[in-house]
Amino acid sequence: MTRCQVAVAGASGYAGGELLRLLLGHPGVEIGALTGSSNAGQSLGLLQPHLTPLAERVLEPTTTDVLAGHDVVFLALPHGTSAEIAAGLGDDVVVIDCGADFRLADADAWTAFYGSAHAGTWPYGLPELPGAREALRGATRIAVPGCYPTVSTLALAPALAADLVEPDVVVVAASGTSGAGKSLKPNLLGSEVMGNTSAYGVGGVHRHTPEIEQNLGARVSFTPVLVPMSRGILATCSAPVKAGVTADDARAAYLKAYADEPFVHVLPPGEWPQTQAVLGSNAVHLQVTVDERAGRLVAVGAVDNLTKGTAGAAVQCMNLALGLDETTGLTTVGLAP
Amino acid sequence: MTRCQVAVAGASGYAGGELLRLLLGHPGVEIGALTGSSNAGQSLGLLQPHLTPLAERVLEPTTTDVLAGHDVVFLALPHGTSAEIAAGLGDDVVVIDCGADFRLADADAWTAFYGSAHAGTWPYGLPELPGAREALRGATRIAVPGCYPTVSTLALAPALAADLVEPDVVVVAASGTSGAGKSLKPNLLGSEVMGNTSAYGVGGVHRHTPEIEQNLGARVSFTPVLVPMSRGILATCSAPVKAGVTADDARAAYLKAYADEPFVHVLPPGEWPQTQAVLGSNAVHLQVTVDERAGRLVAVGAVDNLTKGTAGAAVQCMNLALGLDETTGLTTVGLAP
């Protein structure tokens, strides 16, 4: 296999580090330029000490010049910065954006939640959504989904597609802190996070809300909860169940919907997802039931926010874009305990 | 103040340990007999090393003989064992049960969720519920609420009482592991718990479901989630909001409902509860808003499951039963960070 040259913009952050962790084990790529902004000039050995083989690599500045000349460019940058970089890269370069800029189709929703002008819409990198995989094969611009939308969408899509529930869903998702990135905020300090659980972005103001709505075509009440772990999201999702739908019906619909999906794993009956089981893996673990007393279908999903929730999805999309086997360089085996 | 003699049955467990922690700081009590079952004969120095002043105390067996002769007896025992003990204690003894046996009024709900015969119904130890405080003054039998019901009830009761929402609620509550007690189960091992979040009792099967329903008079979809911390519950609670109700309306209703409550603290606008702020305290931290996009009122509450969620509530009830100031020996100051 001729190895593709890949560059990673934003290599000092958590998404960038996870991309590199995965790319180091990917047989089809060669790691080219690594860029940073304030960290340019520093070595990865200092910034990402877990990437032992890249310890001597030094970050370059994030410019079109540095990134040009690669087959694939991953962007792991703050929102609002991808469009300009992408514009400077040719159509022959596969650009995979881990940020939010090109995820939403609705420009008004973008502006309402992000407060800036909409940059556009790229093929949406959730191959498990109906029709999405086809659009990703050979694509040269791909928007990687948000971490919460990935697991929430996969946890509820089969129920909505099979018309088992009303399109009026409630998602409460517990996330590890790496989802917030390396930003130096007081509430992200270890002393504040350990032994602590808190809700944030309550009341429909989190920016992933319109993305989940877009994916599910449903009204969404979304509450993210920060829990004391570094990685992982556990989403508890529910919706009013339609009359006569049983837990068996729900399970059958999920098994059918994901029968051929390499990364979606519906757990055996009675077993419920846990984030530890998917750490570092690209797997999504799901379970579903019906609470007849409360009249709701309840589905729970677990992902690693940095792997299937970001960088793993990006690699999965790269594989599709390049015509490689979709699972190359990815695993469904987690690191536990 | 003449100090009351208090006994604690089940002193080796987490609820028993928390009772003793609080009672050691209570000016109105003297700690009498401490009992255990398999741990009888062992010293507290080994079993509860944080209770330094009681290190030399030795556990006695849990029998009526040992417990008789105290003014107050706290029961921190497995479900199904309180009735027999209580029957052997006179009506002049204040018996405060931290277990579930006497919480539910509906015998059928008891049997459906606990699988045994209903033992009866005692005054319910949530003074903040309308009418409850009066029933607790001078009571000699008290059922302490479950930890999840305490926070879920307080988080939603004002909205239901003020007719702001439909009686059809969704509660997803993240809990630390001490809520599961000291039982030696593989999924409670530190290696399994740390770096891990999991859902359990999904689909309306958790035993706290009928208790929340009873308190709120509403249909309840309840999902407990285990998160990697020892103490604390954060409950995210929501219900369909009635037409025209705003976030300001909701906030006003909560402020009014809890204006005179010493342990319920509605946070300043924009600040959301976190469990660390209530660790070891008897406070409940609450916040509420309305998600107009999703048509739901969302309330979030934080408690320490062992303090206000169990042992603190028990002490609060004891104070009411004995005619002491309700806040004696309790604090609203948490241990953070």
Added chain:
Amino acid sequence: MTRCQVAVAGASGYAGGELLRLLLGHPGVEIGALTGSSNAGQSLGLLQPHLTPLAERVLEPTTTDVLAGHDVVFLALPHGTSAEIAAGLGDDVVVIDCGADFRLADADAWTAFYGSAHAGTWPYGLPELPGAREALRGATRIAVPGCYPTVSTLALAPALAADLVEPDVVVVAASGTSGAGKSLKPNLLGSEVMGNTSAYGVGGVHRHTPEIEQNLGARVSFTPVLVPMSRGILATCSAPVKAGVTADDARAAYLKAYADEPFVHVLPPGEWPQTQAVLGSNAVHLQVTVDERAGRLVAVGAVDNLTKGTAGAAVQCMNLALGLDETTGLTTVGLAP
């Protein structure tokens, strides 16, 4: 009791918050001015949400004007800032410095480790050291010890005093992250801290090294280790044991040395200290043995770095300075689990 007026300079940090947590439960004080630097003007409800009763209090700037007029002023400030503040406060004000400025007697050691001019030496706030308690009674200037020196000193002092070991000690101490304060450093982010243990200040460069040397009169190899918890220090301390000294000798020496100390608790034989048992408490838990195979006495101590390691010691010193019972407002009961 007429309550003393106390002020806390640096009320937004971890030491300041812990001081306030303790002072809220102290029957002899009234909390006066609370000051901050960049946080002046903000409310404690936002900065220290666990201090529920002080939620409405607003921070004032840290100036001599604001602090003057109190009976006691606690300084919880960055190193190098206490001298100027203290100089502006009269000799009738009890000034208790939680920082390092006045801890060392050796001006050269100060300059070698802190890189600035020595500000002076105040009575050292470790009452358990021989002679120290007397110097603290009625003192109006007190230097609170560092957290690592407190536990390391108490863990080894009896062995050195009784001539059981050579004055050549090794201390490896695991600390929670609150010891590093609220500084916004990347390595203190929750994502970096959780699931992670690291050594820092290795090779004798940590600033607490000369303080331990001063207390013990011994050569000290000190390595601090950061572990994933918010609070607590566990110090493993050892030294070459002199010929013929047994574990029983060692234990007897420790029991004798601490027989009358209200806050030092030598654990029962066979039980070893754990930090959880002392969280929020002013207790020091100790155990000692002799490893005959390796020829070393090994002592292990646990403290809460914010309580006995900082704010609890400060309150203990205040009690001595004011002539109150030394244990007022302090407890030996920890918050566990």
Added chain:
Amino acid sequence: MTRCQVAVAGASGYAGGELLRLLLGHPGVEIGALTGSSNAGQSLGLLQPHLTPLAERVLEPTTTDVLAGHDVVFLALPHGTSAEIAAGLGDDVVVIDCGADFRLADADAWTAFYGSAHAGTWPYGLPELPGAREALRGATRIAVPGCYPTVSTLALAPALAADLVEPDVVVVAASGTSGAGKSLKPNLLGSEVMGNTSAYGVGGVHRHTPEIEQNLGARVSFTPVLVPMSRGILATCSAPVKAGVTADDARAAYLKAYADEPFVHVLPPGEWPQTQAVLGSNAVHLQVTVDERAGRLVAVGAVDNLTKGTAGAAVQCMNLALGLDETTGLTTVGLAP
């Protein structure tokens, strides 16, 4: 490559699970029989939910019959059970024991620390020790080192080999809880472990002590410390430095000793090891300095106790035994944050 058939005895434990995680990514093996004791008959989907591809596999009983017929048999069993199993497997089977039974050469030391008869001595699976690698090539019986001895030995061996220090070392090693296995002990419960650090096996009684002594040829004071994380060991190791030896001398000795080692990584000057950087990886991160004030060389090492500390070392040894590239199926990339 013809894939070898490998069996894992003890597949439900942490070492067994980690072996399977690694073997699933190893191109040279096919996973054969998986055995358990009390768990025989259960599916891996329930016992090891992170091993998604093996979810349907069912554990067989641990008997010679089940294990025979494989090219390689990994034993991840309690101490004292390997000898009998191994005796029933032919000399053509590569038997790799993750337990302690065959690690020690000194029968007396075995009996003193393990209390039973010595089973024998197998080639010791630490290829980085001088002479060890050669003995492992083509071996059919291999004893995998203990987790603490692996990191302690690698952290100090170069200093002793280069005669930089006295053979009188102090090791204090912080470990995650998975090192204690899945045993249902109260002190390993999540509620007890989180927010807690404790010492155990203090005073030279931990069973890894004679193993470290054997490897280093030195007197060893070893104290293990349990810290609140699932995986990882950070060992702080020191010894009296010989006159005139500088930090640069020490660093040069370590760089030289490990120049050709694929899994040992001496960090850049000034950077100290952290366990997060080696999670799931077979790397050992090391740093060394000299504390001239205290007269000691101090070296710190980090490993993942389940990977390089157990299962990764076992796979590394298997590669040597089978004549494969030593690094096959292993990585030096950690899972962080």
